[in-house]
Amino acid sequence: MAETVEERLARTMRAAADLVPDGSLLPDIQRxxxxxxxxxxxxxxxxAAVIAVIAATSVAMPRPAPDRPASGExxxxxxxxxxxxxxxxxxxxxxxQAPARSSDGLAYQPKLALDAxxxxxxxxxxxxxxxxxxxxxTTTGTATTLTSIALTAELTSYTLESVAAGDGHVAWxxxxxxxxxxxxMVTELWAxxxxxxxxxxxxxxxxxxxxxxxxxxxxxxxSVAWTGxxxxxxxxxxxxxxxxIPGITPIGTSDLVVTNGTLSEWPWFQEIPxxxxxxxxxxxxxxxxxxxxxxxxxxIRAAAGVAMLDCGPQWCVGxxxxxxxxxxxxxxxxxxxxxxxxxxxxxxxxxDGSGLQFLPMSPTADLMADRFAVSMxxxxxxxxxxxxxASLDDPARQGASHSPGGSLIYGEGGVPGxxxxxxxxxxx
Amino acid sequence: MxxxxxxxxxxxxxxxVREGALRRYGFxxxxxxxxxxxxxxxxxxxLSDAWPRVRAKDDPEGFVRVTMVRLHISKWRRxxxxxxxxxxxxxxxxxxxxxxxxxxxxxxxxLATLSPRQRAVLVLRYYEDLADxxxxxxxxxxxxxxxxxxxxxxxxxxxTTAVPGNxxxxxxxxxx
Numbered sequence: 245m246a247e248t249v250e251e252r253l254a255r256t257m258r259a260a261a262d263l264v265p266d267g268s269l270l271p272d273i274q275r276x277x278x279x280x281x282x283x284x285x286x287x288x289x290x291x292a293a294v295i296a297v298i299a300a301t302s303v304a305m306p307r308p309a310p311d312r313p314a315s316g317e318x319x320x321x322x323x324x325x326x327x328x329x330x331x332x333x334x335x336x337x338x339x340x341q342a343p344a345r346s347s348d349g350l351a352y353q354p355k356l357a358l359d360a361x362x363x364x365x366x367x368x369x370x371x372x373x374x375x376x377x378x379x380x381x382t383t384t385g386t387a388t389t390l391t392s393i394a395l396t397a398e399l400t401s402y403t404l405e406s407v408a409a410g411d412g413h414v415a416w417x418x419x420x421x422x423x424x425x426x427x428x429m430v431t432e433l434w435a436x437x438x439x440x441x442x443x444x445x446x447x448x449x450x451x452x453x454x455x456x457x458x459x460x461x462x463x464x465x466x467s468v469a470w471t472g473x474x475x476x477x478x479x480x481x482x483x484x485x486x487x488x489i490p491g492i493t494p495i496g497t498s499d500l501v502v503t504n505g506t507l508s509e510w511p512w513f514q515e516i517p518x519x520x521x522x523x524x525x526x527x528x529x530x531x532x533x534x535x536x537x538x539x540x541x542x543x544i545r546a547a548a549g550v551a552m553l554d555c556g557p558q559w560c561v562g563x564x565x566x567x568x569x570x571x572x573x574x575x576x577x578x579x580x581x582x583x584x585x586x587x588x589x590x591x592x593x594x595x596d597g598s599g600l601q602f603l604p605m606s607p608t609a610d611l612m613a614d615r616f617a618v619s620m621x622x623x624x625x626x627x628x629x630x631x632x633x634a635s636l637d638d639p640a641r642q643g644a645s646h647s648p649g650g651s652l653i654y655g656e657g658g659v660p661g662x663x664x665x666x667x668x669x670x671x672x
Numbered sequence: 673m674x675x676x677x678x679x680x681x682x683x684x685x686x687x688x689v690r691e692g693a694l695r696r697y698g699f700x701x702x703x704x705x706x707x708x709x710x711x712x713x714x715x716x717x718x719l720s721d722a723w724p725r726v727r728a729k730d731d732p733e734g735f736v737r738v739t740m741v742r743l744h745i746s747k748w749r750r751x752x753x754x755x756x757x758x759x760x761x762x763x764x765x766x767x768x769x770x771x772x773x774x775x776x777x778x779x780x781x782x783l784a785t786l787s788p789r790q791r792a793v794l795v796l797r798y799y800e801d802l803a804d805x806x807x808x809x810x811x812x813x814x815x816x817x818x819x820x821x822x823x824x825x826x827x828x829x830x831x832t833t834a835v836p837g838n839x840x841x842x843x844x845x846x847x848x
Contacts, residue, residue: 249830250798252776257799259775261696263765264705269691270684273716373816401824403816419817427824429789429817451745451787 326604328624328635331666335634338670340382341662342654347387350375354663357651358409358438360670364390366404374404377414379438382667390414391436391443398422399430410463410510413481414438415446417457417470431456435468435481446479447486455486464510465537471507476536489513489536508649509614511537512557516544533557533595547597554648556614559628561592563608592617592628601628610648613668622646622653627671636666683723686732687716694736700799701744701792703784715739738810741796745788745811782829790825793818 332339342354342363350367358364361383367376377390391414394402399420407416415435422428429451436443446468449456455477457470469478474493479486492513493505505515516531531544533555544555550562590609593600603609603626605619612618617626622644623637636644641664642657653666680686691712698708715736719726726735767777783791789811796807804822808815 249779249826249833252779253794253829254798256770256775256777256779257700257795259770259773260780261700261799262773263769264692264696264699264708266692267695268688269695269709269713269716270687273687273713273720276713277717277720401820403814403820405814405817419813419820421820421824427790427828428787429821451789 326631326633328604328633330638331625331634331636332638334632335666335671338667340665340667340670341659342380342382342665343387344656344661344663346376346378352378352380352387352663354652354654354665355407356409357667357669358414360667363652363665363667364407364409364414366407374402377407377416377436382665388439390438390440391434393418394420395434395443395445396420396430396432399432405431406457406461408461408463408468409438411466411481412437413463413468415461415463415468415481417461433457433468433470433479435463444481444483446481446483455488460507462507462510467510469507469510469536471505476507476513478536491539492534492536507536508556511535514544514555514557516555516560531555542595544595545597547591547593547600550591550593550597550600554611555595556611556649558595558614559592559611560595561590561603561609561611561617564589564591564602590617592626599628601626601631604633610646612646612649612653613651616668616671618646618653622655625653625666680727680732683720686719690733690736691716694733694740697737697795697799698740701740701795703780703791711740711744712736714743737800741792741810742812745792779829779833782832785832786825786828790821790828793821794825797822 337360340363342365343352346352346367350369351372352365352367355364355366355377358379361381363380363382365378365380365387366374367378368374374393376392378387379390380387393404393416394400400423402418402420405417405419407414409415413435415433418432418434420430420432422430431449431451431453432445433447433449434443434445454473455475456472461468461470463469463481466482467478467480469476469489471477476489476492477486478489505513507513513534513536514531515534530546532541533544534541544560546560546562549564551564554561590603590605590607591600592603592609592611603617605617605624605626608620609617609626610620615627615629617628618624623635625634625636626632627634636653640657641655644653644655646653651668653668654663656663658664680689694712694716695709698712699705700708702708702711718739719732719736722735723732726732770777770780783794786794792811793807796802796810797804802810804815804818807818811818813821
């Protein structure tokens with residue numbers, strides 16, 4: 245049988261790799277680190293000057309709500325032994341259904357909650373290629389097309405990379421390819437008004453452009469903002485030139501992969517201290533929440549013994565990894581195994597470390613809609629506002645999917661041909 | 673978590689043990705000895721900054737490989753044309769060297785005509801043996817984009833190699 249191009253490729257890459265001669269990299273690395281340290285001091289001094297100018301000139305700019313993170317609420321009693329109530333009883337308005345297929349046969353996937361009664365669905369063809377974004381009214385059971393995905397005639401093979409909603413708009417990022425031999429990848433940023441209106445292409449990036457969206461995308465204040473490789477950028481929903489937001493670096497000063505900064509909700513950029521960044525004295529450095537419109541920032545501080553995992557503008561979830569003076573006693577364990585220490589628990593707290601609450605779930609919790617702590621398997625949902633715990637372990641509801649930071653949980657089972665969906669925006 | 677035997681005690685030890693494999697990966701990824709070595713150095717400098725937490729997560733090699741591929745496909749890197757003096761010898765290898773090692777020199781040259789992202793996807797698939805889901809995570813795009821990039825890269829290689837006697841206008845091997 246003739247060798248395929250894939251087999252030839254594997255053989256050729258292995259052969260080429262064997263051409264690399266031996267040699268030590270350590271001397272070069274040490275020399276470059278020394279050079280970089282000298283350069284960085286100069287860059288930091290220049291950046292500090294820029295930030296000082298921004299701080300001095302941004303006082304009069306409008307500040308969208310919330311202006312500052314909430315804090316200072318008294319910590320309620322530990323909740324480890326509290327009983328969960330079925331979600332359908334506790335928040336009946338939040339448990340809804342959405343169709344698994346469109347009327348023209350496309351597969352629907354629930355993506356996000358637009359408000360208490362509307363969901364955004366991705367409609368894909370049989371090869372899993374995204375075709376449209378549709379909205380779904382859960383009160384009337386009506387699906388409406390918001391936009392097609394493939395909107396630029398010169399591009400093909402569109403894929404959907406991220407979607408965000410806010411400010412009466414839905415924004416999305418696609419990758420697509422130019423036709424012809426070169427076939428370059430093009431990343432586009434689009435937005436459309438919701439409930440209806442023409443889609444507008446806000447920006448287009450050539451392959452590898454460091455301004456192109458690399459992870460987080462948020463909509464608010466008449467703009468779309470995203471994190472690029474090195475900076476945070478924004479563009480008005482009405483169109484215009486994208487601008488770089490000064491003084492904010494999503495990757496820290498040198499670290500490309502362990503990202504420590506992200507946009508989770510307009511207009512907040514947060515840098516959360518990595519839970520492994522424990523100082524020799526056992527403390528964890530504080531993080532920072534920055535308003536990208538005003539430049540004003542607030543510290544994010546872990547409560548004593550808490551290692552932070554994820555934060556929104558209002559709440560953080562983490563884990564208590566060290567003995568904590570306010571930890572409940574082991575006898576409070578309702579469902580935890582004996583092997584778990586009383587402090588080895590997920591917790592939720594305000595950004596400043598106040599309002600610490602121990603979560604009756606294990607092993608970890610995800611923060612959703614900047615309020616709800618959701619267990620890893622999504623069978624427990626805790627609301628720190630009301631102190632209520634919902635269970636979602638009905639055997640009819642299978643395979644729950646949820647994304648940390650998202651606004652809905654969904655899965656199969658129950659009514660044939662329908663998704664069950666928990667719309668977290670429907671919980672007052 | 674299970675304690676992995678031979679877990680590197682220090683950054684320097686990790687570099688000494690793994691630099692050979694990482695440099696080979698850098699060369700296959702970039703197609704250039706200079707760029708490959710430069711890329712490994714860039715990634716290792718980032719690893720040394722993040723060493724305490726990356727070591728605690730037990731995957732320094734994964735960190736370096738993800739960093740390398742992301743750095744390589746970013747324009748930032750391609751625009752940064754400075755050439756740092758390196759102690760790595762620049763081997764003047766030839767087509768015959770690749771053929772001697774059972775490689776296809778013509779196909780190796782053709783790889784240089786692909787975009788960095790297309791090439792990266794093919795390297796991750798056929799050199800690193802990664803699944804499309806894992807490639808998607810490494811380069812920060814969706815699985816469908818990985819599929820498209822691979823299909824387009826392979827199609828280009830197939831259509832160019834299918835033409836008998838096709839002269840490929842790419843730089844001389846080893847001359848980059």
